[in-house]
Amino acid sequence: MKIEVSGKGGCGKSTLSVLMARSMKKLGYRVLLVDGDESNIGIENMTGIAEPMHLLDYLGGKKGFKAKLNQTLMTDNPAGLFSGKQTIDDLPKECIASAEDGVEMLVIGKIHHFGEGCACPMGVLSKKFLASLETGDREVILVDSEAGVEHFGRGIVGECDLIIGVIDPTAESFQLAKKMTQMAANADKEICFVLNKVEPAIEDVMKQQLEPANVIGMIPKDHSIFMESLEGKQLTKTLPEVDEICRKILMKA
Ligand SMILES: Nc1ncnc2c1ncn2[C@@H]1O[C@H](COP(=O)(O)OP(=O)(O)OP(=O)(O)O)[C@@H](O)[C@H]1O
Numbered sequence: 001m002k003i004e005v006s007g008k009g010g011c012g013k014s015t016l017s018v019l020m021a022r023s024m025k026k027l028g029y030r031v032l033l034v035d036g037d038e039s040n041i042g043i044e045n046m047t048g049i050a051e052p053m054h055l056l057d058y059l060g061g062k063k064g065f066k067a068k069l070n071q072t073l074m075t076d077n078p079a080g081l082f083s084g085k086q087t088i089d090d091l092p093k094e095c096i097a098s099a100e101d102g103v104e105m106l107v108i109g110k111i112h113h114f115g116e117g118c119a120c121p122m123g124v125l126s127k128k129f130l131a132s133l134e135t136g137d138r139e140v141i142l143v144d145s146e147a148g149v150e151h152f153g154r155g156i157v158g159e160c161d162l163i164i165g166v167i168d169p170t171a172e173s174f175q176l177a178k179k180m181t182q183m184a185a186n187a188d189k190e191i192c193f194v195l196n197k198v199e200p201a202i203e204d205v206m207k208q209q210l211e212p213a214n215v216i217g218m219i220p221k222d223h224s225i226f227m228e229s230l231e232g233k234q235l236t237k238t239l240p241e242v243d244e245i246c247r248k249i250l251m252k253a
């Protein structure tokens with residue numbers, strides 16, 4: 001199963017991606033957490049996983065990747081990364097790092113230099129990568145994406161089986177939820193929402209703004225999650241709410 005985690009900037013996509021990856025691993029699944037955010041770099045702190053070689057760098061950076069892509073497009077029998085038949089085990093070992101609990105992680109690529117140009121290659125690579133990967137029965141690819149709807153515009157979510165929209169207590173998040181719902185429908189993809197940073201006093205206000213059937217769960221506002229993020233530490237929190245959300249997601253597989 002391939003899942004994309006989406007939402008506005010700072011709503012908790014990376015936090016939720018890491019917590020869900022661990023929970024799904026605990027539930028007996030092989031989990032590959034994919035850092036699909038070309039700008040932000042915080043997820044490595046949260047996982048405590050030593051950063052693997054980025055896939056884009058492995059492919060020779062933007063230039064090398066472009067050349068390989070052109071080669072692939074020119075052959076009748078494309079092999080390797082874009083064959084459409086690869087599994088997690090076929091991915092370059094240098095690009096996968098593992099946490100102590102067995103969650104695996106891959107980073108698509110990051111912007112490194114002033115003036116290096118747009119992030120289109122990362123978008124193209126994300127799409128090709130997801131399109132070409134086949135997942136087994138008890139395997140999950142969990143993609144933490146960049147803020148906003150760029151990955152919808154690029155069609156990356158079209159390569160996933162499910163989109164999880166993370167909603168924090170802001171009007172912008174709810175506006176974006178409507179837009180993501182429309183875009184997911186256009187792509188014929190299922191989307192469901194997780195309400196994040198929920199406090200008892202605002203729970204009802206948050207719930208009222210979404211179709212109840214589309215809300216898969218709620219995560220409380222948690223001080224220790226916030227503090228670990230502030231201090232750049234590995235996330236240590238486990239939440240029963242996350243486990244419950246993961247069980248529901250995995251039942252869809
Ligand atoms: N349930 C929660 N309780 C308290 N704080 C939270 C919770 N979820 C996320 N946060 C905090 O919100 C901030 C943003 O979280 P995170 O980096 O996961 O968001 P993001 O959506 O990935 O952001 P970006 O768009 O920059 O990638 C962090 O300070 C994080 O600790």
Ligand SMILES: [Mg+2]
Nearest residue numbers: 013014037040
């Ligand atoms: Mg993030």
